Structure formats: C-alpha cells, structure tokens
Amino acid sequence: MEHLTNRALLNVVGELFSDELSIAVANKDTYIYYRPSKRIDLKIKPGDPVKEGTIAHKALNTGQHVSEFIDRNIFGVPYHGMAAPIEGNGEVEGCVMAISPALTEGKSVITVKTADGWRPLPFDDVKYLEVKARKTYVIADGYTGTHKYPLQSFEYMLPRELFVRCHRSFIVNVQHIREIFPDTHSTFVLEMDDGAHVPVSQTYASYFRKLLGF
Numbered sequence: 001m002e003h004l005t006n007r008a009l010l011n012v013v014g015e016l017f018s019d020e021l022s023i024a025v026a027n028k029d030t031y032i033y034y035r036p037s038k039r040i041d042l043k044i045k046p047g048d049p050v051k052e053g054t055i056a057h058k059a060l061n062t063g064q065h066v067s068e069f070i071d072r073n074i075f076g077v078p079y080h081g082m083a084a085p086i087e088g089n090g091e092v093e094g095c096v097m098a099i100s101p102a103l104t105e106g107k108s109v110i111t112v113k114t115a116d117g118w119r120p121l122p123f124d125d126v127k128y129l130e131v132k133a134r135k136t137y138v139i140a141d142g143y144t145g146t147h148k149y150p151l152q153s154f155e156y157m158l159p160r161e162l163f164v165r166c167h168r169s170f171i172v173n174v175q176h177i178r179e180i181f182p183d184t185h186s187t188f189v190l191e192m193d194d195g196a197h198v199p200v201s202q203t204y205a206s207y208f209r210k211l212l213g214f
Contacts, residue, residue, distance in 0.1 A: 022099040026056045028092070040101045042075040059083035059095040064210070068160040080157065110158075112138045112145025119145060123162060127176040127192050129154055131169045139196070166190065166200040166208050174212065 022040055025033040034044040050056045053074050058066045066083045079099050086094040109120035125140040129151060136147045136154075149157070155165055165171050172190060179191045180200075188200040188208070200208050 024056070024097040024099065025094065026050050026060070026097070027094040028060060031056070032094075037099075040077065040079055040099060042077065042079065042099060044075075055081040055083040055099075056095055056097055059085045059097075060092055063087070063092045065207070067155050069157075082155075110138050110147065110154075112147050114145060119143070121145070123159065123173075124175065126163075126173055127194060127196070128170055128172040128198055129163075130198075139194075141194075164208060164211055166198065166204050168201065168203070170198050172198055180212075180214070 022037040022042065023033075023035045024031055024042075024044055029050060030046075031044050031048050031050065032046055034042075034046065036042070050060065051074055053070070055066045055068065055070060058068075063085050065085070067081070069080050070078065072078045079101065081097055081099045083095045083097045085092045086096065108123050110123070110126055111118050111120045121138060121140045121143065127139045127141070129147075130137045130139065131151055136149060136151060138145050138147055147154075151165070151169070151171055154163070154171055158171065162173050162175060163171050164174055172192070176193045177190050178193045181189045181191065183189045183199070185202055186205050187202050188205060190198040190200060192198060
C-alpha cells in the first residue's frame with residue numbers, strides 16, 4: 001500500500017462513482033488529474049490551465065463548494081458540476097470536481113408525472129421540491145406532481161440563482177420565500193408564499209445564509 005500512487009488511488013475512487021460522472025482534480029492553477037466518464041468528456045488534460053468561468057476556478061477563488069450549470073462556451077459542451085476546495089495550511093490549495101451531463105440545457109421547465117401523462121411546470125412557478133416516502137414531489141402554483149429524479153440530480157439541473165438546497169429533503173425556489181424565521185440550534189424555518197413551512201437544517205444553514213446574504 002505504501003507504493004500506491006495518487007493516480008491509482010484516484011482511478012479507484014473514480015470507479016465508485018456513476019458512469020455519468022467525470023472526475024477532475026486541480027491545484028491552484030492547473031488540472032493534475034482527469035477521468036472522463038462514458039457520458040461526458042471535457043477533453044481536459046493534466047497540465048491544462050484552470051479556465052475562468054469553470055466550477056474549478058470558482059471553487060479555487062471563493063474557497064466554497066460550487067454546484068451549477070456551465071454552458072458550452074468553456075469546453076464546447078455544457079455540463080453540470082460540483083467542486084469542493086481542498087485546504088491546507090489555512091489556504092485553498094486545489095479542488096476536486098464531479099462533472100455530469102447537462103440533461104436540461106436550454107430548458108425552463110420541470111416535467112412531472114400526472115395520472116394521465118406528464119405536465120411541464122415552469123421554473124418560476126415551482127415553489128419547492130420535497131422528498132418523502134422515497135418519492136420526489138414538485139410543488140408549484142396550484143399543482144403538485146412527482147418526478148423520477150432524486151434531489152441530488154435537481155441540484156445539477158436547476159438554476160442556482162433560483163433554487164437552493166436547504167435540507168436533505170428540500171430544495172426551495174428563493175423567489176417564493178415570504179419570510180425566514182430562526183429556529184433551534186442555528187437552523188431556520190422558511191415560510192413560503194403559499195403558507196407552507198420548509199426547514200433549513202443545520203447542515204445547510206451556513207451555506208444558505210451565504211447564498212442569501214444574511
């Protein structure tokens with residue numbers, strides 16, 4: 001085990017992820033590892049510079065986790081990605097990225113299951129998404145439907161400027177938050193504009209506050 005290289009270790013870790021996810025690692029300036037998936041390949045090579053506008057660049061410069069859609073202007077193909085900074089000696093020294101296909105490029109609706117078929121719901125109308133009894137419910141103006149994707153997939157698919165993960169069971173549309181109330185243990189309760197109450201768990205409280213600026 002003492003002779004196990006970083007590349008070999010990363011290859012093994014990459015195999016634990018879905019075939020839809022590409023894995024990349026960067027230091028402060030360049031990519032040092034890249035493992036493309038069967039579904040998406042950004043053609044990154046070790047030694048390539050980290051480009052402005054990528055999730056890697058954003059994570060390195062903010063020191064925060066990044067999860068968002070990146071259009072095709074950067075690598076020639078659109079993608080959804082998550083990047084986590086790597087810290088050492090009190091500063092950001094690099095980041096790790098998980099890259100997935102942009103399943104909803106150009107779309108502005110969530111298509112939910114109905115009794116007779118499917119119904120497209122515009123992003124602006126969607127108030128929040130909730131997981132319960134292993135089903136994802138999409139709550140919109142005057143309508144509730146179900147979707148086959150888990151919340152983790154919606155974190156990639158939905159526009160970050162509108163939708164925020166606030167709990168392991170909830171993603172909310174910030175445009176539909178009427179008021180934010182403090183709760184126990186540094187958590188919050190969101191009152192939505194339809195009167196529903198959505199919890200913000202301790203895990204997401206700090207991230208939620210940074211995104212909403214309070």
